Amino acid sequence: MTHEPTREPFDTLASAAPPDRPRRQRGRGSIPWIVGAAAVAGVAAAFSGAFVAGHYEARLGQMARELVATRQRLQREVAALNDQLALYRSAADLLRDPATRVVTLRGLGPSPGALGRVIWHRSAGGQLFVAKLPPPPPGKAYELWTIGQGPPRPAGVFRVDAEGRATQRVEPVAGGERVKGFTVTLEPERGVPAPTGPMVLASAG
Known part of the structure; x- marks a missing residue:
């Protein structure tokens, strides 16, 4: 009598095998x-x-x-x-008047190479033009003076640019007093009523 080989052990192993895990859908893991x-x-x-x-x-x-x-x-x-x-x-207008005169100023003391001119009219005043005057020290400025019958009268405080040039309006002397000449001194920057510093420019005579 022929016996067929039994399959129970294999069937048991097959039934005991864990079920297949579901496969992840392709591409879902790359989305995050x-x-x-x-x-x-x-x-x-x-x-x-x-x-x-x-x-x-x-x-x-x-x-x-x-x-x-x-x-x-x-x-x-x-x-x-x-x-x-x-x-x-203004200077051109003054020069048209025959009563206007041009006064030349020469350098003195610490500024021998300085030059200046005043276009002057007795009743209208005038204009000062300065060249080659060195810039003043800190706290100092140049002051123009009119020379007449009495002591010098202040005629304006001014500064020069880096090239030593300056222009300044000069008011007429009160009372129409005749002006013989002009001078420039180095003074405190606010100006003084009478000259105290060295003379740097002066007219002849």
């Missing part, structure tokens, strides 16, 4: 990574854009301030040129 990368890229782009915008905003602010400073400087220069033009026109 893509979303995260996109978020990081978005944050980086926003940060970069804010940085660039801030940089250009600061640069534009600096350019605006520089433009304002340049405009103010040009306005000051134009105002100074207008003042100079008015002085030259």
